[in-house]
Amino acid sequence: MAVRTILHYPDARLREPGKKVANLSPELRQLVDDMAETMYAAPGCGLAATQVGAPWQIFVVDCAADGEPSDLRVFVNPEILTTEGAVTSEEGCLSFPTAREDVERAEKVRVRAQDQDGRWFELEAEGLLAIAIQHEYDHLQGVLMIDHLGPLKKRFLHRKMLRRGEAYAPGPG
Numbered sequence: 577m578a579v580r581t582i583l584h585y586p587d588a589r590l591r592e593p594g595k596k597v598a599n600l601s602p603e604l605r606q607l608v609d610d611m612a613e614t615m616y617a618a619p620g621c622g623l624a625a626t627q628v629g630a631p632w633q634i635f636v637v638d639c640a641a642d643g644e645p646s647d648l649r650v651f652v653n654p655e656i657l658t659t660e661g662a663v664t665s666e667e668g669c670l671s672f673p674t675a676r677e678d679v680e681r682a683e684k685v686r687v688r689a690q691d692q693d694g695r696w697f698e699l700e701a702e703g704l705l706a707i708a709i710q711h712e713y714d715h716l717q718g719v720l721m722i723d724h725l726g727p728l729k730k731r732f733l734h735r736k737m738l739r740r741g742e743a744y745a746p747g748p749g
């Protein structure tokens with residue numbers, strides 16, 4: 577297992593949609609393990625393969641509260657079947673370090689996906705898990721948190737991320 581580098585906005589690779597997974601090769605199983613380790617190390621409650629520069633339709637989430645046992649869930653080739661209601665909550669994203677933004681999402685989702693062993697499952701989720709699933713599902717389409725913001729907030733966050741990128745860029749020599 578290894579912690580992989582998380583890409584930060586505006587890295588163009590974050591806009592590349594994930595490809596369908598035909599079979600979970602040893603390399604892709606390794607990717608899933610690494611993604612979980614990377615998410616826990618960050619720490620974060622969700623991570624999409626596109627965020628580590630691996631354009632596959634895979635994401636992991638763990639929405640367990642602090643002090644609760646871990647609840648790692650792996651979604652391969654996920655499909656959101658139905659959505660219900662609407663809820664606005666503050667979200668973060670490992671590709672937008674330190675940013676917290678209000679985003680509107682469906683309150684409940686029904687999702688179909690394969691697990692890390694390729695078995696199909698269906699899940700009805702609400703609360704934090706439903707929000708995390710929609711956020712990570714977005715990543716697999718190349719859609720980012722910033723796309724859900726109004727024009728002013730969008731511009732503000734864009735500039736903030738550019739400034740942050742400059743501050744962290746390697747200096748001359």
Ligand code: NI
Pocket residue numbers: 668669670671711715
């Ligand atoms: Ni994210």
